[in-house]
Amino acid sequence: xxxxxxxxxxxxxxxxxxxxxxxxxxxxxxxxxxxxxxxxxxxxxxxxxxxxxxxxxxxxxxxxxxxxxxxxxxxxxxxxxxxxxxxxxxxxxxxxxxxxxxxxxxxxx
Numbered sequence: 001x002x003x004x005x006x007x008x009x010x011x012x013x014x015x016x017x018x019x020x021x022x023x024x025x026x027x028x029x030x031x032x033x034x035x036x037x038x039x040x041x042x043x044x045x046x047x048x049x050x051x052x053x054x055x056x057x058x059x060x061x062x063x064x065x066x067x068x069x070x071x072x073x074x075x076x077x078x079x080x081x082x083x084x085x086x087x088x089x090x091x092x093x094x095x096x097x098x099x100x101x102x103x104x105x106x107x108x109x
Contacts, residue, residue, distance in 0.1 A: 002021070002096060003019040003022065004022055004096060004098060005018070005019065005099060006018055006031065006098065006099075006101045006102075007101070008032060008102075009103070010037045011038060011106075016035065016037055018031065021094065026093070026094045027093050027094065028055070028057065028090070028092040028094065029043060029055035029088070029089035029090040030090075031089075031094060032044075032055070038108075042054060042108050043055050043089075043105070044089075046090075048090035049090070050075050050091055052075070053109065054108070054109075055088055055089035056076070056079055056082070056088055057087060057104060057105050058087075058103065058104040059101070060085070060103060063097070063101050064097070065092060066091075066092070066093075068091070072088050072091045076088065079106075082106075086106065
């Protein structure tokens with residue numbers, strides 16, 4: 001099992017450096033939920049289907065990420081607090097290339 005480090009700033013502004021497994025096909029939203037970095041029922045409301053934007057986050061580091069899908073683009077077009085570096089955590093799969101990734105959870109809408 002290969003773990004990487006990801007720094008997540010929660011909605012209270014507290015930084016968390018967490019271990020993220022690369023061999024479990026997890027996404028960033030699932031990682032936030034597994035570490036309970038957001039109150040129950042406030043992140044991943046749609047179950048990771050890119051249909052609610054509750055897992056919106058801001059990418060604060062310079063990592064190459066996969067292109068946004070049409071579904072992700074459409075959801076972000078309707079979301080609140082969207083910035084140029086906004087992504088849906090459910091659409092970012094944990095991989096070794098993301099070691100050192102820094103993200104900030106967007107405010108709850």
